[in-house]
Amino acid sequence: MDKQKRKKKIRLATAWLGGCAGCHMSLLDLDERLIDLFEVVELVYSPIADIKTFPKAVDVTLVEGAVANVDHLELAEVIRRNSTIVVSFGDCAVTGNVTSLRNRLKIDDLLTKVYHEGPGTAPRGLEEDGIMPALIPKVLPLHQVIHIDGYLPGCPPEPDHIWQAVSTLLDGQPVRLTQEMRYFG
């Protein structure tokens, strides 16, 4: 990255839908490279920053996790509207992965099992109160909901792969991964 040439910092966002946050952990594992990164980017939205609403005019957004409920659906749309480049970040966003393992179950059965039969039983009606966002019938990979510009598979993607993808993106190139970098899982 050619830091000197850039006048304005690139507006970067990361979002967290239906996933385990592992991809964000992997992002943090960039370690000292994070310092290089933040010399050229400004983090405008992220689960690791305390910003409540998704801002406008974002250059690049990395989205972790699959679309599992109506909140995700709404956020995904906002992200698409407000970002120039959206990257599916990690296997859950790319394939549905572990999040989508519930696709074989009926939602009602699932909620009953989790909230009413397990330890720490929640009061019946919790999910109907509208406190919990409604689950969509099937967990979807992100590209089946919004248009995606790049894919970064891996569970989680290795920090090196993230670095590779992010640095090419910041150079204005499309995400292009070598064979060993595009493994699922």
Added chain:
Amino acid sequence: MNREELQVIGEREREKQQSYRCRILCCASTPCLSSGATAVIETFKEVIKEFDLEAEVTVTSTGCMGPCSRGPLVTVQMNGQQDVIYEHVTPELARDIALAHAAPEAKPLDRNVLPADLPFFNKQKKVVLANSGLIDPTRLESYVARDGYSALAHALREMTPTEVCEEVIRSGLRGRGGAGYPAGLKWDLVRKAPGDKKYIIANGDEGDPGAYMDRTLMESDPHRILEGMAIAGYAVGADQGFVYVRGEYPIAAKRLENAIRMAERRGLLGSRVLDSPFGFRIDIRIGAGAFVCGEETALMASIMGRRGQPWPRPPYPAQKGLWGLPTLINNVETFGNIAPIISHGADWFGAIGTEKSKGTKIFALAGTVETTGLIEVPMGISLRDIVFEIGGGIPNDRQFKAAQTGGPSGGCIPTDHLDTPVDYESLGALGSIMGSGGLVVMDDTSCMPDVAKFFMEFCMEESCGKCVPCRVGTVQLHRILEHVTDGSATLDDLDRLEELCVMMKETSLCGLGQSAPNPLLSTLKYFREEYEAHITNHTCPAGKCTMFGVPPLQLTRDLLRNTLQAKNDTEVS
């Protein structure tokens, strides 16, 4: 039995027929049986007995006469008079018919008579079905009386195997199973294949929904197929044949079995055919309900008692077929053409049809058309003639929309191309195929994406599962079509649909997968605006599909809105 004895049998049978003043022929193939032909035949027999007409009037159960939707059908032949065909015959009517024709001054009834100049009959040319509806398929003599087995006798005595092959090549006969490979070339390949054990297979596994030509042929004139197979056996040097009959056709199987038994008893099949050194046996194999077994390698797997999965070609069956031995496999209709070709010569046959598609083709005309049934037409006839002349047009004042040929492997042909001549090349150019001969006419109440979905579902359920493009491709295509017909698809889906279709056509292992996208591609080509109406306007122009009106994701968003509303309400209260 030798050739002379054969002629004597034929002569005697003809004399016997002439001795009756009145011959009543009743159609006893499946469609007429299911509309009550049995009771009609019984009535005729009763009346004859009641009025002591045994010496003058005879009743015969025959094969198909053609216009099945008008069944049960009855033909009355009187010496020196034109045949009269009655439609929708009930037992009551049968009684009247018998009495009217048996009377000394016989006069046909004025009810339920099909006019002799009906375009349904005039526009047809019967070669393969020449005997259908005129002979009793359960009696060998009936077939012999119409020169049956004379072609076999001729071939055995006057021709060498090479000459038989050459005659078939010269006739220009092409496979009637769908692909239209020149039959003679195939025969020659098998003849030249090394080895002294070879097989003949007649493919009667007619799986196309909406097609029943092969069944009718097997039911109406089983000996014709056996004779064709025996000639083929002689030509290629095979001594064993199999007829593979679709499991849904019990009557066809039974009549074939009966025919084989009779032919064997008379020495027309067996170790010495017509007292010649040539020996040929035929066995029947009953299918068990798998469309893919119409594909020749899958069919052979099924004959060998295995899962009906195709295997990659080459090697072709002509080199390595049943049990690894050279095998000639043709459709039953192809075999039905052989005896006339040998009897009348290749030139006679070549004069019928078009330059590249010789002879006639049998079609099962079905769908929304006035007269449905079985027709045999010269190749090159226009679709318009078939639909509007022979079929009598579209009933209920509706509009013609498309003609579907070739079943799940074929395509839909729109109004603009109604004047296309029906031959292998022209149909191929339109993205359809001749196929085995199903022809389903659709009026404007048919929704094309829905029709495409119907065929894709068929292919999905019939895919054997061996190769990936067909096994998964059909499922994915069907899924996308479901989205189209419920209004939740996007225009991107259309591109994906097309791309996947082309990929499946080129990469699938066998004919099923390679042709499965045809109905979809052809409807997409000619009725794209209908697809787009489903996608962009969420409406079905034909009024067939139930639409969500909005994509499911949108629905989910509405759910979200309600949820948010509920959230706000709670906060307020």
Added chain:
Amino acid sequence: MSVVTLHINDEIVSARSDQKLLEVIREQGIEIPTLCHMDGISELGGCRLCLVEVKGSNRLLAACVTPVQEGMSVYTHSERLVNYRHITMELLLSERNHTCAVCVMNGHCELQYEAAELGVDHVRYEYMTPDLPIDASHSKFTLDHNRCILCMRCVRVCDEVEGAHTLDVMGRGTNSRIITALNRPWGDSISCTKCGKCVQVCPTGALFEKGSSVGEMEKRHAFLSWILNGRERKEWHW
């Protein structure tokens, strides 16, 4: 055995006349993906990944089953082929539940490898997510239908090399499933010799040894050529 010459990607190559195209292509160091093919067992021709273009033939041919011919001209990586392989891989991934992250074969899986090799970084088709069982009744091995790609290697090796024919496939189309005996639990099978050949040849995590966890299962194919060579040369007859 006579020798034939042919062109592969415009290079002149010679081959024995009894060879299949795939073998010759691989001898040239050209990588061509396969999933159902395996040296030592019969060919299936089902995965359609090794399709090649042959000049003069309007159909694409599976290299694993196509015999070489004098003078044939073969192309292995045309744009069309690359695209079709890509789609085939997407179709395979969409058919069942290939969740790599929680698979015993993660990191050693042939399907995963070929997907990466073919540049499949996402699947454009809808995931079918069928509800498939796992048969863990066997004392040593587990059969997880969710990972199965129906390559039939296990069926073929069980029949042709082990000679037990415990495994076969039931149903048809996308509902096909590997079965043991009359679709009964594998552990109840009386014909299974517990040799584990099926497990070792399975390209994915559909068949694995009990006790292996995520990413721990690795498969060894070498035994196959060892057995077959031994049989062919009758090395152990003394």
Added chain:
Amino acid sequence: MATTSKHKNAPAMQDVEHADPRYKQVDRTLKRFRYRQDALIEVLHTAQESFGFLSDELMIYIARELKLPQSWVYGVATFYHFFSLKPQGEHTCVVCMGTACYVKRSAEIVARIQGEYSIKPGETTADGKLSLATARCLGSCGLAPVLVVDNEVLGKETPESTLQKIREVVATSPDHSGEPADTVNLQEQEEHAS
């Protein structure tokens, strides 16, 4: 082979096969084809005709007689639509879903039956009274839409007429002496006709 039946997992076959005369019909077909393995489909046809469906015991028996692996027999039996591994209901209704019938809206007939009896095609009602099936063209396209209720072929049907017919048929008590007097089997019709 004897060891097979001694094994704890295989049912005791010896008793079953001799007690049940229907095995004799299967044996006849086996003999006719000289126990050739490639006669498997023919044998399964006979077995299904005699027993109405292919039970595990029956398939084990056939596998043993033809010296075929059990998985092979099961694979073939499940590949073909004709073979049923479950007993059928007392009454059957087969709706043709061929192109001609589909164009004439046979799908609506299926949907109505599905709604009334809550069974999908290929299923039998919980009380075992009715099995619903669909067929790929019964070859009577001229009479579309066509259905077969207990071997009786009915043409030009509507959802209402079909439901009425089924209600009538299901209401009749099962007649174990054979088919109800008014049903005419196609095969029998054929015999009459010729």
